[in-house]
Amino acid sequence: MTVQKSLSPRAWAELLLLACIWGLSFVANRAALQEVGVATTVAFRVAGACLILWLWVAARRLPLPRAPKVWAAFLVMGLLNNVIPFSLITWGQLTIPSGLAAILNASTAILGVLVASLLFRDERLTPRRMAGVLLGFAGVVTVIGPEALLRLDLTSVSQLALLAAALSYALAGAFARKALTGLAPQVAAAGMLTGSTLVMLPAALLIDGPPSLAHSLPIWASLGYLAAISTAVAYLLYYRVLAMAGAGNLSLVTLLVAPVAIVAGALIFDEALPLRAFAGFALLGLGLLTLDGRVLRMFSRELGPAPR
16 A cells, blocks of 8 residues: 655645645636637747746756657647646636636546546546545536536536546546656656647637737736746646655645635635535535545544454
């Protein structure tokens, strides 16, 4: 049995910083969309982050892969982990608040467990994992509202787009396990962003036309934040926390992103979420903690050792 690493104060600090960075990305998305199209916003994000990460790789003199199949894998990862989810999330935020988008994005961990159980023999659904998945799906249905699934208006379609983005992230995680093992994670991230840039730059020109340079300062700041901080820096920080704390502890970031986005959306854009969004997030959080095993460990400590 794998022993879960403990979280040091430094790991906690960096985990919270990562949550803040990703939580604010939902607000930056909404700000950029005031003047910039969806495709162009995503293209700025991936192209800028791609440049920054390649500069990092060059500065560290990390070895580069030469096999064509690895570069083909970068293209697939760019689609699954950047192009599809970034585009769906950004489009969805034309209609739904930042906090709600972040809550639905938290279903990534639930879907990741489900996808892994279907594709990998060593990731089977144990009773604990099944309970976590069911709680997570109950949370998603609560957030969206059962009636929204029946009427399918623009708001409900936008929420479903966020779930499709989460599924794309889950598929990306499974694909990376198959195709990108053995690579330095910074190189894998830079290669993936290269693939997504090759897709998004022509797509943005085709959909939105040539980009304007006449944006206001807050819009440029939002685009710069999305590229430099919430993508390039976030990837580097993600791998640091992963090395320090392990994947189990890193999954906690999924729970911490949504509160940051909710508070920031309320303060900056005066967003308000329905009560069911908070109830659904509570169920999602309980599902994630159940998957992680923390809930069972907590109850075990409360009950003490079993009688002999």
